[in-house]
Amino acid sequence: MSGTTHLDAAGTRLDEATVREYLATGAWRDRPLSSYLRVAIAAVPHRTAAVTRRGQDRTALTYRELGALVDRVRTGLRRLGVGPGDVVSVMLPNTHEFAAVIWAIFELGAVYSGVPTAYARREVTFMLNRAKSKVWIVPSEYRGRDYVAFAKEVRDQASTLETVVVLNLGEGSGSPERYGDLGRDEGLIGFDELIAGAPEPVPAPPPAAALSHLGFTSGTTGEPKAVMNTHQTLDAVLASWVKHVGRDTYGEPPVNLVPSPIGHHTGFLWGVLLSAYLRGTAVYWDRWNPDAAPGVIRDEGVTMMVAAPTFLQDLVRVVGDDPSPVVSLRMMAIPGAPIPRSLVPVARERLGCFICPAWGMTEWGIGVSAAPGLPSDRIDATDGVAVPGCRVRVVDPSTRVELPPGREGALEITGPGLFLGYYDRPDATAEAIRDGWFATGDLAVLAEDGQVTLAGRTKDIVIRGGENIPVTQVEDLLYRHPDVLDAAVVGVPDPRLGERACAVLAVRPDSMLTLADVTRFLLGEGLSKHFLPERLELVDALPKTMSGKIRKVELRDWLSG
Structure with a gap:
């Protein structure tokens, strides 16, 4: 995949005319994702960039300290042979080290691919092979699971994998003694060894048109598909949603609670990337605990969250009639799954913050969203309107002919934030994207005023x-x-x-x-x-x-x- 750009990646949706249009209008900027971190380091070096909460333990890093860790991780990965276009797969719980690895990957011009910690051999082996991963980063042990043994089992089935890096989380049998034995196993090294060398200078930024992320999703075929995004497509997604919602909505400075796994698109995009984009603080929490959540929000001064409806339901239940622990919370966005309509007004009243129904997927992070300026009755009843740059339409599922407003049909989208295609699957790309329009697999109704109401799924x-x-x-x-x-x-x-x-x-x-x-x-x-x-x-x-x-x-x- 080395050197791949949006023009030469096989099986993508783009043509030269579309690329010229996005560049000319400024929808695609010459701004690689790694610039978010470096701009924040220069602007607010002493602001807290990342907090890791694991049980009773808490670790905090300023932007300057996070940048120093990124320098060491990047140097270590480069010495392992990671360069432009190489894929690094990461299977870690939510920690500041995970965030540092992602920024280091981007600064090398390499490609990040997340692997959820709950996945088993079958899914992980498939993902590593499909992505052609060169390096795989895992924890020593997490939630009672021995990832060192798991990695040894999987790596022999991953044809392109050269090195497994193990981050010691200090759990169970992942003791320092056992962890130290890694050096005797060729191709398996500890995270401490990875970052032991003197850091090298920050390299020249990668092209904004280069691939940055392979995010896996599952569809009706049952085979996970690797969604290709460049620095430019993800930057377009972030910029459009921030503009749509309004920067002040997130709080100043923003403090972003990230309970959604970074190995999934929500935690990666709206946790790691958005926090740095806003020059805010990311609070990485590896285990959602509803009873502890109000205390975490209070202690950290959390102003925002992007999470699944389950988290919102839990928070409403636990807070009850006493919102005092969550008074810092300014907004909570729910793009992961359909949100019960009755929950929105109840949550708004109980939590005292803006509840933001939204729609998104790995192929376009958030393409439809509510916004503070919309009437509350419309926010309660719909999923919002298209964000700037995203065009939506509803078509007949059989003919793909556009339907008039008010008719239920298949939701399709297009625009600069749309993914390029499915890696190594030009057939799936061609099936999903026709004439530039992506068939989302969701049913929806598009109103005259542009409000979108999701009505189920065509995907199985x-x-x-x-x-x-x-x-x-x-x-x-x-x-x-x-x-x-x-x-x-x-x-x-x-x-x-x-x-x-x-x-x-x-x-x-x-x-x-x-x-x-x-x-x-x-x-x-x-x-x-x-x-x-x-x-x-x-x-x-x-x-x-x-x-x-x-x-x-x-x-x-x-x-x-």
């Missing part, structure tokens, strides 16, 4: 607490069970998480299959725990169309009734 996924469950992947594994004749995984409503996954199975007549049996089987097949169905229904036969497709709408109605 389940969103549990803001996390996408790749339905087809789970179904494919279920079909491997000897007792299963037919399988469907659908989402059932849940008051806290939005949805939970239910497996509906037609099984052999003599089968006594239970949910516990299904869980053991799927884990044995390498499925991540957070993709597991949480409910099982056995049926004689699944309802199907004339063409043999399972009627999932019918199943959802039955399960929700």
